[in-house]
Amino acid sequence: MKIKIVDKTTNDNSKEWGYGTVLKCWGSNPKKFSLFKISRAEASGKDSYRLDTLHDQSAHEDMVWDKKYSDISSLKDDLSKYFDHVMRVKATIIIEYL
Incomplete structure (x- = not known):
């Protein structure tokens, strides 16, 4: 399985987080990031x-x-302990078997 990442991050972080939200998280270098799905x-x-x-x-x-x-605010608090930046991103997840 291979995941292709196309980064089209914008600064619109205003929408609420919930099931299915994809989060981009990084420290000081935005080119070294992690992606998570709630x-x-x-x-x-x-x-x-x-x-x-x-x-x-x-x-x-x-x-x-x-x-x-148990709630989204606990999740947000925990992520802020590990990453300097946590941002909700618009994402489409496509999984291909090669």
Whole structure:
């Protein structure tokens, strides 16, 4: 499986975060970034969130964000501990088997 990244990031970060939102996160170098998708945590019967890693800044394809969150504000707070910049991006995810 191969993921192709076409970066068309804009500064429109005004929309709310929710299930399916794709986040671009980086430190001081915007060319070294990670991409995450907000998903529902499977094991919970109530609203809960987790991050699916789409692209890891260090290019480890098996990287996992192994945390679950009860609300979006907890997720935002946690991401701000690890990254200097966290931005919602408009994204279309296409998965191709080569």
